[in-house]
Amino acid sequence: MDLSALNDSIPDSLNWISMLDRLSNGDITKHDSLTKINYIHCLNLLSLWKHRDRYYEQIRKAKENR
Amino acid sequence: MKSFERNGIQFNIPERIEELLFWQYIEYSNLSKKQMTQDDLETPDGFEHFIKIIELFCGLKSGSLENMDYISFSELSKEVSECFNLFADNSSSMKEKLNRSFTIDNVLYVTKTEQEMNQLTLGEIITIKTLQKDSNSSTDILYTMAALLIRPGKVEVDSETGKELYIQDEFDRKDLFNLEYRKNLFKEKARVVDMMPVINFFLSGIQI
Numbered sequence: 001m002d003l004s005a006l007n008d009s010i011p012d013s014l015n016w017i018s019m020l021d022r023l024s025n026g027d028i029t030k031h032d033s034l035t036k037i038n039y040i041h042c043l044n045l046l047s048l049w050k051h052r053d054r055y056y057e058q059i060r061k062a063k064e065n066r
Numbered sequence: 067m068k069s070f071e072r073n074g075i076q077f078n079i080p081e082r083i084e085e086l087l088f089w090q091y092i093e094y095s096n097l098s099k100k101q102m103t104q105d106d107l108e109t110p111d112g113f114e115h116f117i118k119i120i121e122l123f124c125g126l127k128s129g130s131l132e133n134m135d136y137i138s139f140s141e142l143s144k145e146v147s148e149c150f151n152l153f154a155d156n157s158s159s160m161k162e163k164l165n166r167s168f169t170i171d172n173v174l175y176v177t178k179t180e181q182e183m184n185q186l187t188l189g190e191i192i193t194i195k196t197l198q199k200d201s202n203s204s205t206d207i208l209y210t211m212a213a214l215l216i217r218p219g220k221v222e223v224d225s226e227t228g229k230e231l232y233i234q235d236e237f238d239r240k241d242l243f244n245l246e247y248r249k250n251l252f253k254e255k256a257r258v259v260d261m262m263p264v265i266n267f268f269l270s271g272i273q274i
Binding site: 039 | 236
């Protein structure tokens with residue numbers, strides 16, 4: 001999928017909020033408590049989700065191509 | 067500390083690294099970036115630079131020695147010259163002198179070890195990155211980092227090992243409200259051995 005034609009992207013200034021949003025699963029009431037969690041642990045979790053999403057995407061594509 | 071009065075001015079010259087204030091260390095680091103030869107010192111700019119360094123180690127504001135006569139200034143320079151040896155400490159002996167905690171105005175502040183600096187919370191990282199981005203001065207950001215990462219705390223004794231445990235208060239909104247107060251407090255009263263455990267992390271070039 002060619003994304004280069006897209007004009008809208010998340011501004012850099014919202015990166016941190018984007019991270020909190022993902023970690024809290026969209027629940028704003030959890031943002032405060034998330035700030036107390038170890039940063040490396042948060043990065044590891046986001047990395048896990050990214051790899052897991054890619055893995056399931058590959059399975060889905062493989063099933064579609066059968 | 068060598069303390070004396072001369073020509074109506076109070077001089078406080080540190081004799082050990084434990085007596086050196088953090089702002090003196092930072093200002094000296096900034097001033098010493100300009101390499102000076104003996105010939106440079108004989109120029110007006112060079113001499114002015116040298117006066118700033120002497121004022122710094124005497125704990126005086128810039129311009130305090132303007133009216134001092136040359137002979138008195140030369141004698142003062144000799145007394146201050148030993149301060150340059152404070153920085154000759156090698157890293158291993160310096161590490162032994164760094165404090166895990168210190169008290170200013172009856173509040174106990176707890177620093178972080180190198181290991182703890184690698185275990186910062188998401189809130190601490192977000193605040194550091196945001197303030198780094200908004201900062202215009204590399205000196206000012208060091209005071210900001212210190213104020214964020216060195217917080218009030220307590221010392222407890224581990225019931226199993228008998229070792230002292232240094233426990234900082236958790237980072238929360240109160241730390242942001244108190245940031246300017248703490249920054250100014252550290253600027254004025256903190257010693258280099260109090261601040262270096264945390265500041266060393268940033269001066270080592272490690273980027274967060």
